[in-house]
Amino acid sequence: MTWVSAGSLLAWVWLLLGQGFFWRTDVRLPERRDPERWPSVAVVVPARDEAEMLPVSLLSLLAQDYPGRAEIFLIDDGSSDGTGALARALAAADEACGLPLTVDSPGDPEPGWTGKLWALRHGIALARARTDLDAEYLLLTDADIAHEPDSLRELVSAARSADLDLVSQMARLRVASGWERLIVPAFVYFFAQLYPFRWVNRPGSRTAAAAGGCVLLRRAAAERAGIPESIRHAVIDDVTLARAVQRSGGRIWLGLAERVDSVRPYPGLGELWRMVSRSAYAQLRHNPLLLAGTVGGLAVVYLAPPVALLAGMLTGDPLPAVTGGAAWALMAGTYVPMLRYYRQALWLAPLLPFTAVLYLLMTVDSAVRHYRGRGAAWKGRTYARPSTPR
Incomplete structure (x- = not known):
């Protein structure tokens, strides 16, 4: 558990600094001026x-x-x-x-x-x-x-x-x-x-x-x-x-x-679940290896920190508690700007691991629907994976 939580902490340090500052919400329309002629x-x-x-x-x-x-x-x-x-x-x-x-x-x-x-x-x-x-x-x-x-x-x-x-x-x-x-x-x-x-x-x-x-x-x-x-x-x-x-x-x-x-x-939850699951497996190119990697990655990055913190507190082992707690704190901190953008209470930030579990289940459900022949269903239509590249 110590090694897993340490890996999660390193992942969050990378996500904080090396993933294009994705967590910031200040990317708005670039500087603009009125054109001389307004196009149609x-x-x-x-x-x-x-x-x-x-x-x-x-x-x-x-x-x-x-x-x-x-x-x-x-x-x-x-x-x-x-x-x-x-x-x-x-x-x-x-x-x-x-x-x-x-x-x-x-x-x-x-x-x-x-x-x-x-x-x-x-x-x-x-x-x-x-x-x-x-x-x-x-x-x-x-x-x-x-x-x-x-x-x-x-x-x-x-x-x-x-x-x-x-x-x-x-x-x-x-x-x-x-x-x-x-x-x-x-x-x-x-x-x-x-x-x-x-x-x-x-x-x-x-x-x-x-x-x-x-x-x-x-x-x-x-x-x-x-x-x-x-x-x-x-x-x-x-x-x-x-x-x-x-x-x-x-x-x-x-x-x-x-x-x-x-x-x-x-x-x-049902409406939100369908909204996400209809295209989640398509995002993974209908690839079971990508699905397995995504599930594993979500588990390590989002679920391991709170589990490690809890395990460390219950066993009295400070290492997983410290690394897991630090990773969870970084995770919650990167989520705060998005909550502010949506004008939501900041106490939702520590709940991100629970939300990640829901997204994990939605992604798995999307794959199950695909292999059952229901593909990406939306408003009465179902779209299967294209048989040939287009």
């Missing part, structure tokens, strides 16, 4: 059974205060709850001051496509066909994301000022219920640990990631990278999109949002 933007919103979200999310897009030309393309991906009709009604009620809105449906996705990317393909095609719009940028945003009125202006200004091909903000997720407080900040914390924002934003970096809820993409970069056709099979579409743009020579940026929020509720 097509806002593409894939939506499947999102009638509950639209009164907040769509209205926030219609109300964008953008100096240039912008138009919204909401793509109804086979909804059964009246999503398309509600979108038209909301736009009609806001017609006097809102951005123009086109609502369309592409039908069922073709084989090899995920539903979201099939909808994005259709929306991007509609935008390209609008010669009067001639969009230079695409804002790809989910139907559960609410934007402050200056969100589009700030995104475009940042992209133009820093000459970026992709600017993505990790929307602030809803944190209201007890389970959301326990799991949601950790979700963003673990994502940043896996894809440190500073590494993503470093020119020439090999680390690429984006947050799919809010992605501003230069249209020329999308065409150069073959988006969305080149990533049509991706379950984790945001990270795959960022990699495609980066590999084609584009400059990407990722950070935390200040004025972009997810309004989707996850009040119970």
Whole structure:
């Protein structure tokens, strides 16, 4: 136990100093200035059974205060709850001051496509066909994301000022219920640990990631990278999109949002569990060796410290107690900035090992679902692992 806890302590020293300062939450939109000419933007919103979200999310897009030309393309991906009709009604009620809105449906996705990317393909095609719009940028945003009125202006200004091909903000997720407080900040914390924002934003970096809820993409970069056709099979579409743009020579940026929020509720453990497990094993490339390594790594890094501290206290052995306690303290300390970002009580920080256990179980469950043929299930669709590289 002493050796395991010492290994965990060394791991946390490395994570604190050598993993791109992932735990810091100060990566926000880069310095920006208004361009001389505001480029035109097509806002593409894939939506499947999102009638509950639209009164907040769509209205926030219609109300964008953008100096240039912008138009919204909401793509109804086979909804059964009246999503398309509600979108038209909301736009009609806001017609006097809102951005123009086109609502369309592409039908069922073709084989090899995920539903979201099939909808994005259709929306991007509609935008390209609008010669009067001639969009230079695409804002790809989910139907559960609410934007402050200056969100589009700030995104475009940042992209133009820093000459970026992709600017993505990790929307602030809803944190209201007890389970959301326990799991949601950790979700963003673990994502940043896996894809440190500073590494993503470093020119020439090999680390690429984006947050799919809010992605501003230069249209020329999308065409150069073959988006969305080149990533049509991706379950984790945001990270795959960022990699495609980066590999084609584009400059990407990722950070935390200040004025972009997810309004989707996850009040119970079941909803949060499905949200994580639907793509966790895909993140591990459906590789059982990576799964085993991840489980072992989580156990050593997150579970060993409190176990070692408790064992040392019970046996009177100071070495595992000291090393385990120090590792646990470092762990909790790195979690504090994320809790502050989400305006949560700091006493949640020492509970991170318990949350890590939940994520470990969600990841294992994701693998079990895959091998049972249920793959990544979301809103009535199940996506299996692609049989061949695409």
